[in-house]
Amino acid sequence: MRFWKVSAAGLAAGACLAGAALAQDTTIRVLAPTWVGFAPALVAQDLGCYEAEGYALDFRFEDDRANVMAAMERGDIDADMRTVGEHQGRPRVPETPGTIIGTIDISVGGDGVLVDGSISDVSDLAGRTVAIEPNIPARLLLQMALAEAGLSLDDVQLREIATADTIAVLADPSVAAVGTYEPFLSQAVTALPDRNPRILLSSRDKPDLIVDIITARDDELAANPGKFRALLRCVYRAVDFFGQDPARFAELAAPYYGLTPAEVTEIIDTSLAYTTYEEAVAYLGTGGGTGKLHDVFRQVMQLNLEYGAADTALDPGQEIDNTILTGLWDGVER
Amino acid sequence: MSYLEFRSVTKRYGPVEVVAPFDLEVAEGEFVVFLGPSGCGKTTLMRMVGGLEQPSSGRILLRGQPLGPPDRRRGMVFQSYSAFPWLTVAGNVAYGMRYRRDLTAAEKRARTAHFLRLVGLTDFAHQWPNRISGGMRQRVAIARTLAAGSEILLMDEPFGALDALRRERLQLELRRIQREEGRTVIFVTHDVEEAAFLADRVIVFTRRPARILAEVDVTARLGPESTLELRGSAEFFALRNELLALVRSTDEEEEATAP
Amino acid sequence: MAGSRHRILIGTAASLGLILLWEAVSRSGAVSARFLPAPSVVVATLWTMIAERGLLYHAGVSTLRVWVAFLIAAAMAVPIGILMGSVRWIGAALEPVIDFIRYLPVPALVPLSIIWFGVGESTKIFLLWLGTFFQLVLLVADDVRRVPHEFHETAMTVGAPGWRRLTDVSLPAMLPTLVDNMRITLGWCWTYLIIAEIVAADSGLGFVIWQARRFFQTPEVMAGVITIGIIGLLTDQVIRAAHRRWFRYLVR
Numbered sequence: 065m066r067f068w069k070v071s072a073a074g075l076a077a078g079a080c081l082a083g084a085a086l087a088q089d090t091t092i093r094v095l096a097p098t099w100v101g102f103a104p105a106l107v108a109q110d111l112g113c114y115e116a117e118g119y120a121l122d123f124r125f126e127d128d129r130a131n132v133m134a135a136m137e138r139g140d141i142d143a144d145m146r147t148v149g150e151h152q153g154r155p156r157v158p159e160t161p162g163t164i165i166g167t168i169d170i171s172v173g174g175d176g177v178l179v180d181g182s183i184s185d186v187s188d189l190a191g192r193t194v195a196i197e198p199n200i201p202a203r204l205l206l207q208m209a210l211a212e213a214g215l216s217l218d219d220v221q222l223r224e225i226a227t228a229d230t231i232a233v234l235a236d237p238s239v240a241a242v243g244t245y246e247p248f249l250s251q252a253v254t255a256l257p258d259r260n261p262r263i264l265l266s267s268r269d270k271p272d273l274i275v276d277i278i279t280a281r282d283d284e285l286a287a288n289p290g291k292f293r294a295l296l297r298c299v300y301r302a303v304d305f306f307g308q309d310p311a312r313f314a315e316l317a318a319p320y321y322g323l324t325p326a327e328v329t330e331i332i333d334t335s336l337a338y339t340t341y342e343e344a345v346a347y348l349g350t351g352g353g354t355g356k357l358h359d360v361f362r363q364v365m366q367l368n369l370e371y372g373a374a375d376t377a378l379d380p381g382q383e384i385d386n387t388i389l390t391g392l393w394d395g396v397e398r
Numbered sequence: 399m400s401y402l403e404f405r406s407v408t409k410r411y412g413p414v415e416v417v418a419p420f421d422l423e424v425a426e427g428e429f430v431v432f433l434g435p436s437g438c439g440k441t442t443l444m445r446m447v448g449g450l451e452q453p454s455s456g457r458i459l460l461r462g463q464p465l466g467p468p469d470r471r472r473g474m475v476f477q478s479y480s481a482f483p484w485l486t487v488a489g490n491v492a493y494g495m496r497y498r499r500d501l502t503a504a505e506k507r508a509r510t511a512h513f514l515r516l517v518g519l520t521d522f523a524h525q526w527p528n529r530i531s532g533g534m535r536q537r538v539a540i541a542r543t544l545a546a547g548s549e550i551l552l553m554d555e556p557f558g559a560l561d562a563l564r565r566e567r568l569q570l571e572l573r574r575i576q577r578e579e580g581r582t583v584i585f586v587t588h589d590v591e592e593a594a595f596l597a598d599r600v601i602v603f604t605r606r607p608a609r610i611l612a613e614v615d616v617t618a619r620l621g622p623e624s625t626l627e628l629r630g631s632a633e634f635f636a637l638r639n640e641l642l643a644l645v646r647s648t649d650e651e652e653e654a655t656a657p
Numbered sequence: 658m659a660g661s662r663h664r665i666l667i668g669t670a671a672s673l674g675l676i677l678l679w680e681a682v683s684r685s686g687a688v689s690a691r692f693l694p695a696p697s698v699v700v701a702t703l704w705t706m707i708a709e710r711g712l713l714y715h716a717g718v719s720t721l722r723v724w725v726a727f728l729i730a731a732a733m734a735v736p737i738g739i740l741m742g743s744v745r746w747i748g749a750a751l752e753p754v755i756d757f758i759r760y761l762p763v764p765a766l767v768p769l770s771i772i773w774f775g776v777g778e779s780t781k782i783f784l785l786w787l788g789t790f791f792q793l794v795l796l797v798a799d800d801v802r803r804v805p806h807e808f809h810e811t812a813m814t815v816g817a818p819g820w821r822r823l824t825d826v827s828l829p830a831m832l833p834t835l836v837d838n839m840r841i842t843l844g845w846c847w848t849y850l851i852i853a854e855i856v857a858a859d860s861g862l863g864f865v866i867w868q869a870r871r872f873f874q875t876p877e878v879m880a881g882v883i884t885i886g887i888i889g890l891l892t893d894q895v896i897r898a899a900h901r902r903w904f905r906y907l908v909r
Contacts, residue, residue: 479807
């Protein structure tokens, strides 16, 4: 099937696109980073949920946010998943496609800042070199911690890195801290004993700051709200399933990430918590009202503007839409 | 009306004058050698006959008709890259007839065999040009131009890269073939002995811009036959020395005018 | 023939030596196994990936993508390159443009290619094509220019019309170098695989390698990289063998 698709693209790219357009009404097309936090959307497929709702899922991995924005601009995908902080980043303006319709997980220990043994407090970082990929959640943690200590990111020497190089970067004695995420966070602690690294800041201490949201493309949301209702129902059913049988959930999720079930379980235990429907409602509110996420949104917006990761102050009231979430289970079995 | 006629032919490349007004008549079946220092413009004149260069002024007439773009009546034999490496020896000879519609496939095959025999390459018909000697490759090129039906063979120092022995054998053969086939040859060389041995008539050129320094009628001096015995004769040496003196004078002229 | 056997022997011995050295370095602990797992570990991982994670399927997908993109690039580069090399004004018009595009970093063009081609196969093929076409077209143009003028003039003086000189002289004369240049650019095409296959990824070796990197599974990354290396080595050898077979006339 895929072989066929590849050759078709080569021989007649046009025909391939036309074929994709035909299936577009009943296919939920999602692009999301390679992160186990988004596993419920995939596991729901194994549970037969999309099929029962009358849809098919086309889920692909894409870590680069610029590519996701391009795909959404073009109308090639329906939904995206990432953190609130990343959602707000440049070049988003109020008109940019993408409205927050639900949450999927929150980071609980999955993001953090590693420091070498000589650093005991955030204030020790002043004037030292901190390596971090510019728009990852750990930057927000660092920024908040620095603010609480009366400092800012301007007081440290920032070096841009690729997060996958975390351990290699921290091996360099001139680097005092690295902002990163799992599995690098826990691996670095054991991998570099001579640097005596430890986790200075962890998302475990700020459970509401790093929230993974589900974003819908506005045009599709207006034209085909049923599609997003199906997506959210399936995600929350899979989260419920995780609550009942986490072992089976890990087994189903593992192949999508090229991991073993044990590795999946370990990542979930150390890094994140999936949000149930009720928790999502608490974040987004219902019936046009507001929830916790609106405050998180404003707080993160402030940090992003300060750092320069965003240049337009976005209004949570406009970016968050809880109508899909409202009455999600009316007339259907959960 | 003569067969081939140069009428006040000149050639300039930008400000550089390569050929001064040049007049010459060549008879059908004549073997004419252009002799002169390298870079003097003699090759340019020969290439004009092939249609590969255009005169800046003047005309070249073949049987009284001005020459057009290249065609198979005027075949070229180069010093190097004279045969296509991707075709066999027979394939190269047959290539001379590839664009001829007046011959059937059977006729083409027969002609290929004929000209291979004429140049003594029948046993090498299926060899690749890279695997035969340089002298054989030149014979392939000669056979190809003959097979194409060229009336005039234009040869640009074709034996320049060969050793003395091969050179001598090919010279003999070329002379024999030219007589047998009755073709006209314009042969460019800077080798005095080669000129004396092959030519009916030698045209000695000055340095650039090319001008006729002397015309030597070899047939009148040595007779029509070119044989190995002739090469050892006193008349041949006398002619050779005469030509050498002429060529030397162009060289001295150069040294005298050099700043 | 003995010479070629000799070459194979030296090549094999050198590779084996390198692998042994690698194994020794990893085992000695001089470099952490996290960054440089021993070859024995990598081979074991390679085997598990074939058995359990469909590595061969991903290798097949990648090979197909590379070949589709490469063939499209070649089908365009050969005629365009020949035109550039034989018609002076076309060469003068296209060369600066192609030289410019050739130096653009492909990764920077990914969002643009998504806008043009979406997140399906077309973008991946396009990115692979992008890395191949502009290199190949210039090589082809140079190949045409390097055909000795004597060949053209020989053809002209046996009465070959212009376009037949292209098919009967330029093409066969340049074919051996063309095949060599294609072999080299096919290799370059593989190096763009990672860039192409991490865009909206769902399959292929680039995807496998990138996913493993995301979870810091160095043996898996190495196994993926080695798979590409093996495919490259085999392809290269096959094309070299074909080259020797097709162009036997080059042997002196």
